[in-house]
């Protein structure tokens with residue numbers, strides 16, 4: 001029986017009671033429905049890059065989404081400003097391969113999301129984002145199997161409740177199995193306006209300026225590699241689930257209590273977003289940190305304080321010990337309780 005340890009980017013987890021690899025949409029729906037009818041717990045698995053699974057594994061059916069297919073409806077009639085591409089992608093397709101294809105074909109809007117591991121079907125779950133882009137900006141609709149209503153439903157982007165690392169799918173865990181995602185891209189050779197200072201600097205454009213799609217992808221991949229944020233089997237700094245904590249949203253009172261140089265960005269709703277990486281670092285948890293309790297087999301990445309990593313042979317218990325120490329240390333230092341970004345299965349912080 002496959003082990004979740006071999007199917008997660010953290011290389012942590014344990015055995016599953018049952019495992020089904022679904023290569024067609026019918027198989028996917030049938031596998032989930034059969035488990036539901038039998039009262040068996042279900043874990044829908046994409047690339048395993050946002051999962052922390054208990055050492056005991058999963059006492060139910062893992063349904064691995066391996067569906068394939070990309071259908072593009074490209075409008076070539078208009079000029080560059082009005083032509084678009086409507087692209088429907090099966091949930092099991094690899095996300096970064098889609099980004100590469102988009103850059104090659106001149107589909108604008110996901111180039112800054114280069115190098116994010118995992119499947120297309122998982123991207124709407126937490127509304128993946130990086131370097132000033134979020135997938136919600138180009139999603140037109142998401143088609144799902146609703147396990148409660150037992151039917152296929154289509155949600156327009158406006159119905160998905162997308163927010164920062166949030167969606168209706170994440171808010172109602174496990175209910176919706178994403179079958180495919182439809183994107184609406186503008187077409188062109190330049191990427192979308194660059195909304196991230198570090199990326200704009202790297203590209204030599206002003207914030208809000210634009211650069212060729214391929215240049216944006218190359219710059220993002222370079223920046224991400226420097227932070228250990230592109231999977232690399234020989235680099236333990238990438239044996240992670242990406243950022244372990246989300247950036248916190250704070251009240252005016254909380255933000256006033258932070259040191260003057262703490263990053264803060266005012267939000268339209270009056271709250272303030274701060275930087276989890278900065279708070280972790282300033283609370284005393286530098287790159288490469290671990291503690292006697294967590295042990296040597298887990299550490300903060302040596303390239304980025306926000307990634308918790310498996311140095312080889314670690315257990316989920318050890319990783320969670322490290323995560324709790326970081327969370328509690330930040331809370332003691334700044335009164336801010338960080339929340340984990342990856343989905344925990346059979347365990348919690």
Ligand SMILES: Cc1cc2nc3c(=O)[nH]c(=O)nc-3n(C[C@H](O)[C@H](O)[C@H](O)COP(=O)(O)OP(=O)(O)OC[C@H]3O[C@@H](n4cnc5c(N)ncnc54)[C@H](O)[C@@H]3O)c2cc1C
Nearest residue numbers: 046047048049050118119121122128129130177178241242
């Ligand atoms: C090195 C690294 C860098 C990362 N960088 C980023 C980043 O920059 N930005 C960012 O947002 N994320 C980032 N991540 C997190 C992760 O890559 C994304 O969240 C990704 O979308 C997860 O895809 P997956 O297929 O691996 O999902 P999994 O890890 O397999 O699953 C994650 C969750 O989604 C659910 N799920 C998966 N597929 C489906 C489906 N078809 N239908 C319903 N539910 C489903 C699972 O049940 C689970 O709850 C990074 C991770 C790593 C390891």
